[in-house]
Amino acid sequence: MSQTAAQRFLQDAALKSADLVHREIIQRGMDSYDSAHLKGRARIKDWEAARQKCQEIKREAINHLDRYLLQFEEKVISRGGHVFWAANAEEACTYVKNLATRLGVRTVVKSKSMVTEEIHLSPALEKVGIKVWETDLGEFIVQLRDEPPYHIVTPAMHLNRGQIAKLFREKLDPGIESDDPVDLMAAARRILRQAFFAAEMGISGANFLVADAGVVAISTNEGNGRLCTSVPRIHVVVTGIEKIIPRLEDLAVLWPVLATSGTGQGITTYSTLIGGPRQPGEVDGPEEFHVVLVDNGRSQLLADAEQREVLHCIRCGACLNICPVFRHVGGHTYGTTYPGPIGSVLTPHLAGIKEFKHLSYASSLCGACSSVCPVKIDLAHHLLQNRRNATVARTTKSSERLMFRAWRYAMLHPRMYALGGWSMRKALRMIYSLGLAGSILDPMRVWNRHRSPVPLPSESFRARWRKGRGAN
Amino acid sequence: MPHQMLVPRKVSLFVPCFVDQLLPEVAVDTVKVLRRVGYAVEFPEDQTCCGQPAFNTGYWNEARPCAEHFVRVFKHAEAVVCPSGSCVTMVRTFYPELLAASPLREDAIAVASRTFELSEFLVKVAAVTQVGATFPHSVTYHASCHGLRELHLRDEPLQLLRQVDGLKLIEMVRSDECCGFGGTFAAKFPDISSAMGDSKAESVAASGAEFVTATDPSCLLHLQGILSKRHAPTRTIYLASILAQQSLAQEKP
Numbered sequence: 001m002s003q004t005a006a007q008r009f010l011q012d013a014a015l016k017s018a019d020l021v022h023r024e025i026i027q028r029g030m031d032s033y034d035s036a037h038l039k040g041r042a043r044i045k046d047w048e049a050a051r052q053k054c055q056e057i058k059r060e061a062i063n064h065l066d067r068y069l070l071q072f073e074e075k076v077i078s079r080g081g082h083v084f085w086a087a088n089a090e091e092a093c094t095y096v097k098n099l100a101t102r103l104g105v106r107t108v109v110k111s112k113s114m115v116t117e118e119i120h121l122s123p124a125l126e127k128v129g130i131k132v133w134e135t136d137l138g139e140f141i142v143q144l145r146d147e148p149p150y151h152i153v154t155p156a157m158h159l160n161r162g163q164i165a166k167l168f169r170e171k172l173d174p175g176i177e178s179d180d181p182v183d184l185m186a187a188a189r190r191i192l193r194q195a196f197f198a199a200e201m202g203i204s205g206a207n208f209l210v211a212d213a214g215v216v217a218i219s220t221n222e223g224n225g226r227l228c229t230s231v232p233r234i235h236v237v238v239t240g241i242e243k244i245i246p247r248l249e250d251l252a253v254l255w256p257v258l259a260t261s262g263t264g265q266g267i268t269t270y271s272t273l274i275g276g277p278r279q280p281g282e283v284d285g286p287e288e289f290h291v292v293l294v295d296n297g298r299s300q301l302l303a304d305a306e307q308r309e310v311l312h313c314i315r316c317g318a319c320l321n322i323c324p325v326f327r328h329v330g331g332h333t334y335g336t337t338y339p340g341p342i343g344s345v346l347t348p349h350l351a352g353i354k355e356f357k358h359l360s361y362a363s364s365l366c367g368a369c370s371s372v373c374p375v376k377i378d379l380a381h382h383l384l385q386n387r388r389n390a391t392v393a394r395t396t397k398s399s400e401r402l403m404f405r406a407w408r409y410a411m412l413h414p415r416m417y418a419l420g421g422w423s424m425r426k427a428l429r430m431i432y433s434l435g436l437a438g439s440i441l442d443p444m445r446v447w448n449r450h451r452s453p454v455p456l457p458s459e460s461f462r463a464r465w466r467k468g469r470g471a472n
Numbered sequence: 473m474p475h476q477m478l479v480p481r482k483v484s485l486f487v488p489c490f491v492d493q494l495l496p497e498v499a500v501d502t503v504k505v506l507r508r509v510g511y512a513v514e515f516p517e518d519q520t521c522c523g524q525p526a527f528n529t530g531y532w533n534e535a536r537p538c539a540e541h542f543v544r545v546f547k548h549a550e551a552v553v554c555p556s557g558s559c560v561t562m563v564r565t566f567y568p569e570l571l572a573a574s575p576l577r578e579d580a581i582a583v584a585s586r587t588f589e590l591s592e593f594l595v596k597v598a599a600v601t602q603v604g605a606t607f608p609h610s611v612t613y614h615a616s617c618h619g620l621r622e623l624h625l626r627d628e629p630l631q632l633l634r635q636v637d638g639l640k641l642i643e644m645v646r647s648d649e650c651c652g653f654g655g656t657f658a659a660k661f662p663d664i665s666s667a668m669g670d671s672k673a674e675s676v677a678a679s680g681a682e683f684v685t686a687t688d689p690s691c692l693l694h695l696q697g698i699l700s701k702r703h704a705p706t707r708t709i710y711l712a713s714i715l716a717q718q719s720l721a722q723e724k725p
Contacts, residue, residue, distance in 0.1 A: 010661070017667035324650045328667045362661050364654025364668070365528060366617035384566075387530030396530065404526050408534040411520040412541055421493040446659055450666030451697025454494050461487050461496035465515050471503040 005335055006358035012333040013362070022158065026327055029157045033321050036264025043266055044256065054257050055376040057250045058312035061211075065302065068211035068244045069293065075214020079276030081289040089119035092294050096203070096236055097124055099290065103234060105130060105200040109192075111218070111225040112136040113205025114152050114315060115294055116238050118337040118350070121203070133195040135224035140188055144171045150331035152338060153262050153317035158330060192224070202228035202286070206239035207258065207314070209291075213248040215275040216291065219258060219268040229274055235286040237274075241293050242311040254314065261316035261374040297350040307382055310349070312375040313342055319369035319379055325362060334359065341369035345382040353386070354395045360386035418462060425456045432456070479597065480550035482512040486542075486587070488559045489521040491689055498689045501716035502555040502590055509600050518545050523570075524562040529656050532570060539567055543580045551597065552587040555712055557619025557687045558655075560589045565622050589619055590712055591687055595628040601635050606719040608638030611709075612681035614672065614695070615648040616688035629687050629711055636714060644679040651686075653694035669698040676706050683709045 086092035138155035149155030165179035278285035320340030344359035523538035652668025692708035
């Protein structure tokens with residue numbers, strides 16, 4: 001039988017969390033993010049008020065998703081664009097694939113989009129013989145490595161410049177000698193320039209879909225987004241339905257908050273608004289403009305009043321960056337499109353609670369994610385709700401269910417509880433006095449593998465209290 | 473705000489199950505400190521657990537009767553004081569949600585508003601920061617997650633520590649990063665939990681302090697295990713155990 005997602009996670013987590021080189025690279029990356037993020041937040045006069053505003057905007061948008069999406073669609077169509085509503089990954093991929101074949105597309109350039117990762121768009125296009133170029137530098141690097149992005153904002157953060165230089169030598173040009181980032185970037189640029197001008201189709205994601213203006217808002221830093229969306233004759237936007245926001249003016253707070261949370265920037269280098277194909281009299285822009293609105297499980301989450309706010313997410317990556325679990329296991333260990341706290345909350349909804357419930361348990365519930373989320377999603381509490389959903393759906397082990405039933409009985413009967421505690425301490429003391437700590441007979445062996453044994457006092461506090469020794 | 477209440481004279485002690493069974497001296501020191509600042513302390517012997525182990529593992533149906541038991545035991549308490557920010561979080565933050573459909577809902581909300589973590593009670597309710605303690609050692613402070621992010625206790629424990637005679641407070645880097653305990657997380661994901669513990673142990677070591685303290689003895693139980701395994705010189709000590717220490721002169725009545 002092949003490994004389950006949970007088994008794979010445990011195995012990869014054990015390897016990665018013990019990998020000190022990995023820990024060093026990530027820690028260094030996160031340290032520089034931390035200081036940029038704090039500095040960025042300090043630039044905003046009232047960060048908490050900004051978070052509050054962003055939460056309100058997204059709440060309004062999500063609660064009236066039906067109305068705002070239709071408003072957006074109408075505007076796009078009025079300017080000659082096309083909108084396709086994809087219920088799932090397959091429908092979305094098929095639409096783009098058919099469009100590409102119908103219009104004779106042989107080369108596609110892509111700017112960064114996590115939704116296209118979620119629906120596995122590139123493999124679907126490559127299967128019909130279309131060459132797909134990732135043009136975001138980080139995405140380009142992981143594509144060369146045949147790897148998924150490590151992080152939703154910084155896809156190649158797990159690699160240092162030496163590793164990237166080696167990769168470029170192997171895959172691009174054996175003549176690359178330097179590992180200077182400027183030289184490496186120049187090497188990537190030389191190749192990508194050719195791709196931009198060869199491509200018939202550009203595919204992008206969207207950071208926001210603005211309902212009242214009917215435009216797509218894209219935030220990027222490398223300029224590749226603008227090339228992808230304006231040079232090829234066809235531009236396809238692939239995006240989740242939850243990206244909608246009501247008004248153009250909402251960007252006044254969402255853009256800086258997204259940039260601050262994502263990278264610590266005041267605003268990203270390029271902030272682009274696109275509303276349709278080239279209009280009469282315009283000198284550039286694509287001839288065809290398509291927006292693929294992907295549902296893929298989002299409507300189901302929308303129907304869940306308790307967890308609906310998970311759709312507020314603007315994919316800034318702040319919860320990944322602060323998460324101590326992410327910092328130790330890294331992005332690939334999750335085995336999902338969206339890693340980190342948001343991924344652990346979202347994935348069971350998009351891909352099934354049975355297969356992915358372990359992610360909701362793989363958290364110490366420290367709440368750091370909730371404290372940084374710029375749209376105030378209470379991620380830690382949603383992890384708890386996912387855990388409850390997992391037990392209600394009876395996907396947890398029967399031994400665990402039995403254990404908690406016994407636990408409940410003891411907790412409702414104080415004498416049973418006291419007796420249970422006493423016998424546990426007695427038994428452990430005996431096991432340890434025989435030198436069997438950590439052996440198969442030691443019920444605390446998992447604990448003891450990485451820690452010295454817990455203290456085992458001869459008396460509990462309640463026993464002391466009863467004997468009048470509660471304060472000495 | 474939960475602490476805007478008549479100042480109680482008597483407090484009921486809630487001792488978390490793992491403290492009761494494994495760390496009784498933590499509860500003893502809590503009693504000492506509360507008595508020293510003028511409170512009568514009672515310990516309702518029917519208490520068991522707040523229900524967090526089941527709740528956090530997803531077994532809300534098992535946690536619920538346990539929470540109801542807690543509410544019945546402490547219903548008439550003037551104030552409940554507990555030496556763990558995590559267990560107080562369970563009561564204050566999660567009981568109202570867990571018991572939303574319970575006949576004890578109103579009682580639960582009332583009890584939740586009168587349940588306090590020790591440092592929170594001392595500083596915010598009793599309005600005491602000087603508890604007459606002496607501890608001539610260097611100490612670094614780990615901000616336990618639930619106390620910090622659910623109960624918003626940032627400065628209260630530090631205010632108490634700053635008033636301790638002879639104590640040298642040393643700040644550690646990333647003091648608010650989780651130690652990796654996380655209850656059943658430590659058992660389900662031992663490798664991640666201990667890797668997080670290692671990182672915390674490194675921050676503790678880098679501070680050079682003799683002791684590391686926190687508002688949650690569960691963090692310290694885990695950290696002590698990690699530190700001892702590494703043969704690190706730093707020892708853990710719960711906040712109340714520092715506050716309970718007195719010089720010989722102070723001990724004289």
